[in-house]
Amino acid sequence: MKRFRLAALGAAGASALCTFNAFAADPTKQQDEGWTITVAPYLWASGINGESGLFGFPPQDVDVSFNDVLQHLKFGFMGTSEARNGRFTISTDIVYARLNADIGTPRGILASNVDASVSTFMGTALGGYSVYYQDGTTFDVVAGARLWSADNRFEFHGGALDGTSASDGDTWVDPVIGAKFKANVGNGIYLAGWGLVGGFGAGSKSMWDVMAGAGYQFSEKTSMFVGYRAVHDNYSHDGFVNKVTQQGPMLGLTYQFSIAQ
Template sequence: MKATITALAIALLAAAAQPPPARAADMAPPEPSSDWRFTASAYLWATGLSGQTGVFGFPPQDVDISFADIWEKLDFAIMGIGEARKGPFVLGMDVTYSKLSADPATPFGILAQTVDVTVTSWMVTGAAGYAVLDTDELGIDLFAGGRLWSVQNDFALNGGLLDGIEADDGASWVDPLAGAKLRWNLTPDIYATGWAFIGGFGVGSDLMWDVMAGAGYKFTDNVSVFAGYRAASVDYSGDGFVYDVVEKGPVMAAVFQF
């Protein structure tokens, strides 16, 4: 499985070399231009997860899962960012998808001996922005947009009195969001960047936020690498499903500009 993830990471880096349509969260500083400019980033967010989750109307349970635990159960993941910029106007997108599976044994094995659990989740952000400051040294963009969340839990019981029973619970919702992104060229080759977003406001979730900060190194005008730290939170509940969690961990990325 880990070999599959390694192969996926290589494939993502190769795919990122093709010009994508957006840049919702640029991890490298753009050069001033009135032409269309595109940025694509394939990244790894080594995230852990903590908070509370609940399904089928049962009381929410505390969760605290490290990245090592998630990596062990990870079947597939994809993470990518893209941006298109023309003058001061920006369009962007950020996509993360993961699929995890586990088959824990039940305490007594009477109702079921094991439970196959599969969790799939999407976090897709689309936003439009405007550069309120854009110089060779410093840039600040203001953004507004939305984020689609989708979490699906599938359960299958094996053995015992309930052998063959399957069930699922989850939810999908959209949060409006607003925020800002900053980039700072420290030297011709080294830059710092970060963003902060807040949203939800009771429209989808009660509250969501997303912050990131880090630094990058430009090998060429078109290729750079980035390392930083990202944390995102969402507090959602509806129809007996609860998802009140914080995801946080280091971020590493390969960034391509055109």
């Protein structure tokens, strides 16, 4: 059913705007200079496949490309940041996306068309500690939480349901643990990645998030990063089901500045 497809698009749209902070410039250069702040806008060109369900109906298979997401995306906002002081880091990521679609009906008995709107939010906060921290290379262990929220609204026009509306969605929090790394390889090039797991039944039944890629340092403050990311989430509650995997290439730009002690 198309409403299940739209719900999947919403999840993909949100995730297409979501990442962490592996794009930083060399963090070990500022270990004696107070806080180093990194901000990074980026794009994750992800598709989505899995199962999605609303209103207690049996979950439907979904297979949505990144082009499908772009066709329905009306508004999106994301921002990620990291604050580092020596071996200690604090990172945040905030994502919001809204998708809209006008869904036609086969016979128009219950409704001639349905206006559908999907709003999704993902916010992540992590604290980290570098267990390896020298020569332009860091290996961090991290822990924190990821907040998910999805709101699916449908307005019916024409037919027996003319003027009525329905909505379904949920909000949940996943505890998250994992590791991140970054390694300078010379000539301004660096490698970076992360692996995260979460949920553990507290929010999602299970969740994982992995990424690997490479970047190029244009200057002391700016760099570009390319990589590949895959995220899986398995959540269900009271008829709402989100059991999907999203994956695709990503491209990011970073800006870094220091706050001296």
